[in-house]
Amino acid sequence: MRNISMAAAIGLTAAVVANAATAGTVLDTVKARGALVCGVGTGTAGFMLADSQGKWVGLDVDVCRAVAAALFGDAEKVKFVPLSSQQRFTALQSGEVDMLSNNTTETLTRDTALGLDFTAVTYYDGQGFLVNKKLGVKSAKELNGATVCVAPGTTTELNLADYFRANKMTFKPVVIEKVDEVRAAFFSGRCDVYTNDSSSLYATRTANVPPPAKPEDFIVLPEIISKEPLAPAVRHGDNQFADIVRWSQYAMVEAEEYGITSKNVDEMTKSDNPTIKRILGVTPGMGKALGVDEKWVYNIIKQVGNYGESFDRNVGMGSPLKIERGLNNLWTKGGLQYAPPIR
Amino acid sequence: MAVEALGSAHRVKVAPWNDPVIRGWVFQIVVVGLVAGLAWYLVSNTIDNLNRQKIASGFDYLGREAGFEIGDSMIEYSPASTYARAIWVGILNTLRVAVLGIFLSTILGTLIGVGRLSPNWLLNKICVWYVEAFRNVPLLLWLFLFYKLISEAFPGPKQALSALWGSMFLSNRGLYFPVPMADPIHKWMGVALLIGIAGAVALHRWAKKRQEATGQPFPSILAGFGVALGVPFVVWLLGGAPHHLSWPELKGFNFEGGTVIQPEFTALLLGLVLYSSAFIAEIVRSGILALHKGQSEAAAALGLSRGQSMRLVLLPQALRVIVPPMTSQYLNITKNSSLAIAIGYPDLVASINVTINQTGQAIENILLIMAAYLSVSLSISAFMNWYNKRIALTER
Numbered sequence: 001m002r003n004i005s006m007a008a009a010i011g012l013t014a015a016v017v018a019n020a021a022t023a024g025t026v027l028d029t030v031k032a033r034g035a036l037v038c039g040v041g042t043g044t045a046g047f048m049l050a051d052s053q054g055k056w057v058g059l060d061v062d063v064c065r066a067v068a069a070a071l072f073g074d075a076e077k078v079k080f081v082p083l084s085s086q087q088r089f090t091a092l093q094s095g096e097v098d099m100l101s102n103n104t105t106e107t108l109t110r111d112t113a114l115g116l117d118f119t120a121v122t123y124y125d126g127q128g129f130l131v132n133k134k135l136g137v138k139s140a141k142e143l144n145g146a147t148v149c150v151a152p153g154t155t156t157e158l159n160l161a162d163y164f165r166a167n168k169m170t171f172k173p174v175v176i177e178k179v180d181e182v183r184a185a186f187f188s189g190r191c192d193v194y195t196n197d198s199s200s201l202y203a204t205r206t207a208n209v210p211p212p213a214k215p216e217d218f219i220v221l222p223e224i225i226s227k228e229p230l231a232p233a234v235r236h237g238d239n240q241f242a243d244i245v246r247w248s249q250y251a252m253v254e255a256e257e258y259g260i261t262s263k264n265v266d267e268m269t270k271s272d273n274p275t276i277k278r279i280l281g282v283t284p285g286m287g288k289a290l291g292v293d294e295k296w297v298y299n300i301i302k303q304v305g306n307y308g309e310s311f312d313r314n315v316g317m318g319s320p321l322k323i324e325r326g327l328n329n330l331w332t333k334g335g336l337q338y339a340p341p342i343r
Numbered sequence: 344m345a346v347e348a349l350g351s352a353h354r355v356k357v358a359p360w361n362d363p364v365i366r367g368w369v370f371q372i373v374v375v376g377l378v379a380g381l382a383w384y385l386v387s388n389t390i391d392n393l394n395r396q397k398i399a400s401g402f403d404y405l406g407r408e409a410g411f412e413i414g415d416s417m418i419e420y421s422p423a424s425t426y427a428r429a430i431w432v433g434i435l436n437t438l439r440v441a442v443l444g445i446f447l448s449t450i451l452g453t454l455i456g457v458g459r460l461s462p463n464w465l466l467n468k469i470c471v472w473y474v475e476a477f478r479n480v481p482l483l484l485w486l487f488l489f490y491k492l493i494s495e496a497f498p499g500p501k502q503a504l505s506a507l508w509g510s511m512f513l514s515n516r517g518l519y520f521p522v523p524m525a526d527p528i529h530k531w532m533g534v535a536l537l538i539g540i541a542g543a544v545a546l547h548r549w550a551k552k553r554q555e556a557t558g559q560p561f562p563s564i565l566a567g568f569g570v571a572l573g574v575p576f577v578v579w580l581l582g583g584a585p586h587h588l589s590w591p592e593l594k595g596f597n598f599e600g601g602t603v604i605q606p607e608f609t610a611l612l613l614g615l616v617l618y619s620s621a622f623i624a625e626i627v628r629s630g631i632l633a634l635h636k637g638q639s640e641a642a643a644a645l646g647l648s649r650g651q652s653m654r655l656v657l658l659p660q661a662l663r664v665i666v667p668p669m670t671s672q673y674l675n676i677t678k679n680s681s682l683a684i685a686i687g688y689p690d691l692v693a694s695i696n697v698t699i700n701q702t703g704q705a706i707e708n709i710l711l712i713m714a715a716y717l718s719v720s721l722s723i724s725a726f727m728n729w730y731n732k733r734i735a736l737t738e739r
Contacts, residue, residue, distance in 0.1 A: 086696050090705050093398060114703030115398035135596075146596045147516060152693065153700025158410045161422035172597070173414045174607070176687035177696070185687065189515050190494040190606065192596045236397050 026238040027291075030098050035077045038064035039097035042082045042179060044200050045207035046315035046323075047103050047123075056080045060101040062310040063122055063232055065303065066248040067099070070296040075303035084177060086153040089114055092235060099245055101232040103197065105155040110233070118231040119246035120253075124327035124336050126224035127159050128198035130205060133217055135192060140223035144169040149182050149191035151175070159226040160195055183208050197228045199315065199323060206320050240291055247290055250339035251297045254279060255306035257330055257339070262305040265298060279342050286342055297342070307337065389706065404702045405430075411697055413689045415605050426698050433694030434715055440608065440690065441677040441719070444615040448676065449669075451616060452623025457653065459628050470624065477621035483682055485618055489610040490686040497606075500597055512591055512598055517605040519591035519598045528582035532575040539574035543567030607688035611680065619676050626668045630661035662734050670727035674720050681716075691715055 030036055040048040040060055048058040065075040081097050088104065091097050093115060104110075105125075106118040129148075131137050140163070150157050152175045164171050174191050176182045186194035187210050194204065198220060205215045232249070234242045255261070258276055260268050269280050277283040280298050287294035304310065311328060312318040329335025359365050393400045405427040412422050416432045417439060458470035477485070494515045498504065503514035512519040523529070543566075550563035579585075591601030634657060642652030683690040691712060699708045 086700050089700060089703055093396065093703070093705070109701070110703070112397070113399035115393075115396040144595060145599065152697050157412075157697070158422075158701070161410055161412045164412075165422060171412065173412045174687050175414065175689065175693065175697075177684050177693075181685070181687070184491075185494060188491075188494045189499045237395070 025241065026098055026235060027241040027244070029095075030071065030241070034072070035079050036064060036068045036071065036099070037079045037081060037097045038067075039081050039083045039088055039091055039100040039102055040064070041088075041102045042084055044103060044179075045203040046319055046321045047199070047203065048080075048082075048101075049207075050080075050082075057314065059123060059310055059314045060103060060230075060232075062252075062304050062314065063101045063245075063249060064099070066252055066300045067245050069299040069303050070244055070248045070251070070290075070292050073293055073295070073299045075299070084179070085151050086177060089116070092116065092233060095235070098241070099232055099234045103200065103230050104233055105197075105228045106231045106233075107155060115236045116233045117236050117242050118233050119242060120249040120339075121229040121231045121336075122249065123199060123230040125197040125199050125228035125230050127156055127195060127226040127228055128201050128224055129221040130186070130194040130196075130201040130218055131192065131221060132189075133219055137221065140221045140225065141167060141169075143171065143193060145171070146192040147172045147174060147190070148193045148195055149174045149176075149186040150195050151179050151182050152177060155226070155228065156196055163225045184210075187213065197230070198224060199321075202321050202323055203315075244290060244292060247342070248296075248300060249307075251279070251300055251342065252304070252307040252310065253330070253337050253339035254342055255297065255301050256308040256337075257332065260301055260306060261309055262301055262303075265301045269298065275341075275343070393706075399702070399704060400707065401704075402707055404698075404704060404707075409698070409701075411701070413694070414687075415608060415689050426702070430691070430694050430698065430711065430715075433689060433691035436689055437677075437680055437683075437691040437715075438719070440611055440615065440680045440683070440688070443612055444619065444676045444680065445673050447612070448616045448619040448623055448672075452620035453627050455620060455624035456627025456631070459624060460631060474621045474624050477618050478625075482614060482618045482679055483685060486610060486614040486682055486686050489613050490606065493606040493610055500593060503593070503598075510590065512593075514598075515606060516597055517603040517609070519601050519603050521588040521590045521600075522602045523585070524587040524589050526582070526585045528579060528585060531582065532578050535575040535578040536571065539571040542574065543571045546570060605688075607683070607686055610686055611683050611688045614682075615676055615679060619672060619679075622672055622675075623669065626665055626672065627661070630663075630665035631657055633664045634660055659734070663731075663736060666727060666731045666734065670724060670731075673723050673727065677719055677723065678716065 038061075040056065040058075043049050044058070046058055048056060048060045050056050061080065064078045064080065068078045069075040071077075081091070083091050083097070083100075083102060088100055088102050089110070092100050101122070103123075103125075104118075106121070110116050111118055129140050129143065137143065143164075148160060148171050150160055150173055157173070157175070160171070160173070171193075174182075174185055176185060183194065183204055185191055187208075194201070196204070201220050205218050205220070209215050209218065232245055234245055258273070258279065260276065260279070265280070268276055269282055271277060271280075271282075274283065278286060280301075281287055281294035281296065284294045287296050290296065293299070305313070308330075311325065315321045315323045316325065325333070325335060327336045329337065331338040390400065406425055408422075409424055409426045409429040410422050411429070413420055413429065413432050415436060417435045418428075418432060420428060420432050455470045455473055458466050459474070461467050461470075497513060497515040500512075500514045500516050503512040503516075503519075505512050510521050547563045547567055550561035550566075554560055589600045589602075591598040591603075638656055638660065639652055642656040647655065680690060681692045684693050684696065687693075695708050695712045699705050702708075
């Protein structure tokens with residue numbers, strides 16, 4: 001893996017150099033290629049995971065599909081590139097991928113010094129701790145002296161150090177590059193605690209506990225020690241491409257708010273509601289403004305579904321993870337998912 | 344025309360474009376110019392593009408707070424330390440495993456290499472199988488195997504295996520054992536050790552000279568150890584012989600006090616030593632086999648035992664063949680230590696990778712990591728070349 005990040009860095013140099021000669025926009029490149037190249041994680045159940053047929057599924061994957069549907073009218077025109085937490089930014093900076101949809105937390109440093117732009121928040125998350133029930137720990141405040149497994153190069157790693165410093169506690173980190181190896185180290189007992197975004201902890205508990213241990217043997221501690229707004233990222237500088245990614249996400253949320261689903265989207269095109277007519281491109285104008293086909297939202301919803309459907313199918317009650325909507329409910333239902341109007 | 348020009352070339356001064364000396368210079372200048380131009384183009388373009396994409400550049404980040412914890416550090420380090428210090432911790436960790444790895448694999452490799460030449464059938468076959476097993480499986484797999492073995496096979500800290508009347512504890516958190524409490528005398532004992540070693544070397548030289556002059560042998564090796572260890576011991580006694588130990592104790596999740604050898608370090612060192620010693624064994628064997636049979640026969644004729652003839656006659660000569668390929672093995676050990684990242688040992692690559700990720704400055708960090716490995720490797724080469732010159736055959 002070390003070689004890959006090394007290669008990525010050299011690739012960055014090469015690509016940065018090559019960029020100078022042909023300073024085309026990301027959007028032109030993507031359109032000319034005829035497919036979107038989307039950087040996802042190496043495998044977190046519910047968010048991005050290649051299933052038994054090799055098809056990528058998950059909440060983050062659906063964002064890539066939605067963008068492809070908006071751009072090409074075909075949600076399958078995406079090439080997924082799995083990246084570790086350490087490879088992802090270099091891969092995006094160097095142009096190896098067009099966008100990241102990788103459970104990446106939006107932060108000031110990443111937005112500025114790394115030369116990235118974040119679009120809309122896909123999932124409002126927070127960092128938590130997974131422990132074995134046998135430890136008898138009830139609160140993160142009792143973790144003084146613990147050994148903690150954590151993936152490198154993440155906000156998680158920094159929050160962990162901040163939290164223990166703030167609470168005058170000490171810990172020993174075990175940092176392994178591949179997330180599978182981090183989990184394996186935790187389940188083998190090398191660490192007392194595994195820390196990650198709490199959504200990932202639920203995913204790990206559901207999908208990665210090695211038998212004979214059972215998911216019920218592990219608990220996620222109640223403390224959420226950070227804000228982790230997970231958002232897709234694009235390179236700084238191509239605003240139109242960033243707009244298309246952002247509004248593809250908003251379209252999914254907006255569709256849920258107006259009750260447009262993949263099942264009823266065809267009937268909805270006959271709706272008299274002017275907002276719905278505008279969203280679905282029956283009244284033209286929105287697609288032109290964004291620089292995509294007028295039926296862009298129709299394609300997204302028909303092929304991928306609205307935000308609620310995607311959430312339910314991948315991480316919500318319709319999935320093994322059974323994560324509550326919570327903060328990720330629509331603003332009308334007490335959550336934070338709030339899309340600006342499509343008008 | 345052509346005939347005329349050829350004919351006159353011998354007598355008349357040639358035109359500058361036909362003069363081989365001038366031509367040689369021109370070609371060299373053009374090549375250097377092209378390389379410099381290409382380098383300038385790459386560098387200026389890169390800087391230009393980084394600026395255009397608004398990606399930060401420069402080495403200012405080294406002085407900023409790192410914010411991440413490192414699990415295994417030889418020096419004082421906390422998340423409040425700077426990135427520069429985090430990288431320094433990584434360099435020291437790399438050096439620690441590389442130096443120990445080189446030392447141990449040289450010893451083990453020499454033993455195995457000599458063992459392969461042994462007339463004892465069992466010893467011989469064990470050494471053959473050892474070499475074949477370790478040489479033919481990638482190092483990364485050995486590392487995974489050793490790491491899994493340690494973290495899966497040993498019990499958790501609460502059921503730790505204790506040894507030596509509860510002073511040492513072995514668990515999947517590592518091997519905990521007591522160490523002397525920190526005391527100001529330790530620094531002086533370190534200085535004394537250096538003085539003692541210098542004294543031992545001087546003693547050895549004196550003994551050698553005397554033996555050459557008078558034929559009187561002197562047990563300089565044993566006496567040397569005595570001097571090297573005796574001086575710090577005397578300093579320790581003078582310092583009031585502080586003998587308080589810090590004992591490991593189970594507190595909460597883990598042992599506290601004492602010191603620990605962590606599983607990641609153990610797995611990496613074990614993998615590096617066992618893997619590299621297989622190669623070193625083959626180098627040693629080839630070095631010995633390169634000697635003429637007459638050498639061992641002559642040694643036997645002089646009445647030297649097998650051990651003596653190996654130590655005094657064969658190995659010193661074999662070293663001349665052994666040292667150059669050994670240098671590349673040592674470089675390999677150092678560079679292979681970067682596989683540490685796969686099993687979570689916080690070496691230089693791990694520190695740099697996290698730094699790249701938190702600062703986004705890949706180019707600067709990759710330059711740093713290359714510079715670090717280059718200087719370590721060049722130091723090893725320089726030392727080995729010096730040693731090679733020293734033992735080279737001096738022709739009289």
